[in-house]
Amino acid sequence: KAGVTQTPRYLIKTRGQQVTLSCSPISGHRSVSWYQQTPGQGLQFLFEYFSETQRNKGNFPGRFSGRQFSNSRSEMNVSTLELGDSALYLCASRESFGTSTDTQYFGPGTRLTVL
């Protein structure tokens, strides 16, 4: 199976702009999670979608939003970009919850730079 894919891989924006990132999960995976990672920091959880519904949300401002489509592909949007939003944005998919296969697999990430 193909792995998790994310587009674009690199993005440069200026303050005040908005950006949309895309994630395609592994075929058959219905859960998609998004994370933000800044240099030297751990993974900061943004949100998780399962079957087009947001099931968990982290502590990020409302400028960060997401959605999931019927084919399980997911997008996240950041509006009114700030310099501090510069980070690696990672998407991870998993097949199910609470089973022996409950494992998240990560995409390569989108590196966002805000100038």
Add this chain to the structure above:
Amino acid sequence: GQNIDQPTEMTATEGAIVQINCTYQTSGFNGLFWYQQHAGEAPTFLSYNVLDGLEEKGRFSSFLSRSKGYSYLLLKELQMKDSASYLCAGLDSNYQLIWGAGTKLIIKP
């Protein structure tokens, strides 16, 4: 509360053995994961422990003690390519992953 603690940085010598510890406190617990992340890359899955005990996968082993809220990742025969961050994550009662800040492992020749 939910908390995952692991050392910030460790240094080891090529060819040696290193143990990276992780302690957790979660509201409910459904397993513990270890991931490896090289600089600038995405995390890759190493292990998933649900039951107590040691699981071995080649040079890497992971141990879990649910009663003690404790896990460790053991890396044997260290190679330079093992230089990376190692992330510990607990699966809480809502099946959400709670992540530690990661342990940066530096391997010296």
